[in-house]
Amino acid sequence: MVEFFTANMAPMMFGALVLFLLMGFPVAFALAANGLVFGLIGMELGLLTPALMQALPERVFGIMRNDTLLAIPFFTFMGLILERSGMAEDLLDTIGQLFGPIRGGLAYAVIFVGALLAATTGVVAASVISMGLISLPIMLRYGYDRRVASGVIAASGTLAQIIPPSLVLIVLADQLGRSVGDMYAGALIPGLVLTGLYALYIFGTSIIRPQAVPALPLEARTLHGMKLFIRVITTLVPPLVLIFLVLGTIFVGIATPTEGGAMGAAGAILLALAKKQLGWGLLRQAMDSTAKLSSFVVFILIGSTVFGLVFRAVNGDLWVEHLLIGLPGGQLGFLIVCNILIFVLAFFLDFFELAFIIVPLLGPVADKLGIDLIWFGVLLGVNMQTSFMHPPFGFALFFLRSVAPKVDYTDKITGKLIAKVTTGQIYWGAVPFVIIQLIMVALVIAFPSLVDAGLDHGPAIDLDKVKIEIPSFEDDAAPPFPGQSDDSNNDIMKQFQQK
Template sequence: MEWVIANMAPLMFGALVLFLLFGYPVAFALAANGILFGLIGIELGLLQPALFQALPERIFGIMANDTLLAIPFFTFMGLILERSGMAEDLLDTIGQLFGPIRGGLAFAVIFVGALLAATTGVVAASVISMGLISLPIMLRYGYDKRLATGVIAASGTLAQIIPPSLVLIIMADQLGRSVGDMYEGAMVPGLVLTGLYVGYVVLITIIKPSAAPALPPEARTLRGSKLLLRVLTALVPPLVLIFLVLGTIFLGIATPTEGGAMGAAGALILAVSRKRLTWQLTRQAMETTGKLSAFVIFILVGSTVFGLTFRAVDGDLWVEHLLLSLPGGEIGFLVVVNIMVFLLAFFLDFFELAFIIVPLLAPVADKLGIDLVWFGVLLAVNMQTSFMHPPFGFALFYLRSVAPPAIKTTDIYWGAIPFVCIQLIMVALIITFPNLVSYGDEHQKELQRMERDGTAPPPAGLDTLIPQGTDDEQSSDNADLLKGLQGDAK
C-alpha cells in the first residue's frame, strides 16, 4: 500500500493509457480514471472525501466559459460554407487561373485549402470538399495519385493552424491565454507552412514534370475578362468574410466569440446570396455543430475530473520533476515534448492531446520561461500531424471516404508521408526562429516576462511622473504639476 500511495500519479497516468488502448471513449476514460483513483486515494487516506465537492463548481465553470462559445459558431460557419458551394467555386476558379502552368491544379488546391482554413476552420469540410471536387479532375489530367491525394489531405489540415482554428481556441483555454493572441501568433507559421507545401509541389514539377502536368487548352474554358470577373466574384466574398472574422479580432473590435458569431451570420448571408440556403442544409449544419460541441465539452468535463484527482495526488509535480530533470534545459524539454506529442498523435486526435497533455506541459513550460502563446502555436503545428499519420490520420480517412475506386489506401498513405515531414520541418523552424510566432504588444510581453521572473519595475507613481532637473527647477515643476493634478481632481 505504501508503494501504491507513493506512485499514485504514474499509476493513474498508466491506467489512462491502458483505457485508451482498449478503445474506450476518451471522455469517459478520463472521468472514470479520475473517479476510480479518487476513491482509491480516499480509501487509502491519501485524499479527503471533500475533494469531489469541487467538481460541480468546475463543471459549471466550463459551462459558463464564454471562450468555448466560439467553437459552435466557427463550426456552424464552416459547415454552411462547405455546403453552400463556396469550395467548389473557389477550386474551379483558381484551377482555371493556375491551369496553364505545371502543377497548377495542385497549387489551386493548396491556395483554396488556405482560404477554406481561414473561413471554415474545419478539417473535415476542407478535405471532403476538395476530395470530391478536385481529385477526379487531377486524376483525369494525369496527376500522380500519391501527389494528388497528399496535396488534398495536407491542404485540408491547414485548417488546424490557420485561424480561426478550433484547436487554437482549445489551446488558448487550456493555456490561460487570449484566443486573439493565439490567432495572431499562428498566422505567420500557417502562411509559411502553406509556402512550404507550394515549394514541395514546385520541386516535384522540376524533378518529375509528368507527375503534375498543366491543364490542356481545351480544359481552360475561362480566359481574359471572363476569368477576371470570375476571380473577383469567387474571391471577394470569402476575403470579406475573413476580414469580418479575423480582422475584427486582430483590430480589437470584436472578441473571438463575437467574431465567430459574425462569421456564422456572414456564412448564412453568403448561402442566401447563392440561393443555396435550405432548411435541410441548415438542419444538417446545426445537428453536426451540436454533436461536435457536445463531443468537445464531454472531453473537457472528463479531463476536468481526471485533472482534479491527478493534481490532488501530486501528479502535476511528478510530471514537472520528470520534465525539468531532462538534459539540455529548455531545448531538451522542447525536443522531448515534441517527439512525445508526435508519437501520441498516432493514437490520439488533437482534441484529446489538447485536453490530456497540454495541461501537464504548460506549467513546466512556464517555469522554464517559455512564452505560452508561442508554446501553444508550436504544439498546434505538431498536433496537425495527427490528421496525417498513417494509418490512423483522420484526414486520410476523410479522403478515403470520397476517393474513387482507382485510388488505393496505400496511395493515400504514401502521399501523406512527404507532407508529414514538411510539418515536422515547420516545427523545427519555429523552434529555430521563435520570432515566426509574433503577437501582441512587445512592451507588454516584456513586462509579463519581467513580472514572472520577479524583476518587474515598481508601479508608476506620482514621483515617476515628475521631471528631473536641478533642485530649484524640480521644486517649481513639482509645484506646477501638483497644482495641475489638484485642479484635474476638482
C-alpha cells in the same frame, strides 16, 4: 504493497489512462472513469478527502460558463454552411482555371483554396471532404500522380488546424490560460509559411518529376481574359470579406473571438442566401453536426476536468514537473521531448484529446521554464497537425479515403478508364507532407519571431529606469484623508508621529 501504491499513484493513474485508451474506450468516459476510480482509491487509502469531489460540480458549471468555448460552435457552424453552400467548389474551379496553364497548377489551386477554406471554415473534415470530392476526380482525369494528388488534398485540408480561426487554437488557448486572439495572431504567420512550404514542394516536384503534376490541356481551360478576371474577383471577394470580418475585427480588438465567430456564422448565412443555397435541409444538417461536435468537445473537457482534479490531488503535476524539468538541455531539451511525445501520441489520439490530456500537463512546466505560452501553444498546434496525417490513423486520410474512388471507373468527360486510388497510395502520399510539417516545427523552434511577429507586445518598458516615488509630507502640509478637513488630518499625523 499499500506503501508502493501510495508513493506511485500518479504514474499508475497515467498508465491506467493510456491502457484504457489503447483498449478503445471513448476518451471522455475513460478520463472521467479513471479519475473517479483513483479518487475513490485515494480516499480509501487516506490520501484524499471526500471534500475533494465536492469541487467537481462547480468545475463542471465553470465549463458551461466559459464564454471562450462558445467560439467553437460558431466557427463550426460557419464552416459547415460555407462548405455545403458550394463555396469550395467555386473556389477550386476558378483558381484551377487561373493556375491551369502551369505544371502543378491544380495542386497549387488546392493549396491556395485549402488556405482560404482554413481561414473561413476552421474545420478539417469539411475542407478535406469538399476538396476530395471536387478536385481529386479532375486531377486523376488529367494524369496527376495519385500519391501527389491525395497527399496535397489531405495536407491542404489540415491547414484548418493552424490557420485562424482554428478550433484547436481555441482549445489550446483555454487550456494554457491565454487569449484566443493572441493565439490567433501568433499562429497566422506560421500557417502562411506552412502553406508556402506545401507550394514549394509542388514546385520541386514539377521540376524533378514533371509528369507527376501536368498542366491542364488547352481544351480544359474554358475561361480566358476578362471572363476569367471577373470570375476570380466575384469568387474571391466574398470569402476575403468574410475573413476580414472575422479575423480582422479580432486582431484589431474590436470583437472577441466569440463575437467574431458569431459574425462569421451570420456572414456565412448571408453568403449562402446570396448563392440561393440556403434551405431548411442545409440549416438542419449544419446545426446537427455543430451540436455533435460541440457536445464531443464538452464531454471530453468534463472528463479531463475530473481526471485533472484527482491527478493534481495525488501530486501528479509535480510528478510530471520533476520528470520534465530535470531533462538535460534546459528549454531546448524540454521542447524536443515534448514534440517527440506529441508526435508519437498523435498516432493514436486526435488533436482534441491531445489538447485536453497532454497540454494541461506540459503547460505549467513550460511556464516555469520561462517559455512564452502563446509561442508554446502555436508550436504544439503545428505539431498536432501531424495527428491528421499520420498513417495509418490520420483522420484526414480517413476523410479522403471515404470520398476517393475505391474501384476503377469511366470518366464521364474523357471516356477514359480511370484506375482507383488505393489506401497505400493515400498513405505514401501523406509522408512528404508529414515531413514538411515536422520541418515547420523545427522552424518555429529555431525562429521564435515567426510567432512573436504577429503579437502586439505593447510599449517597451525598461525596468531599470522605472522609479517609484513616495512623497513625504510635513506636519503642516499633510493632505487630508477622505471626508476630513486639513486641520483634523494634521492632528492625526501629529498623533501618529508622537507614537
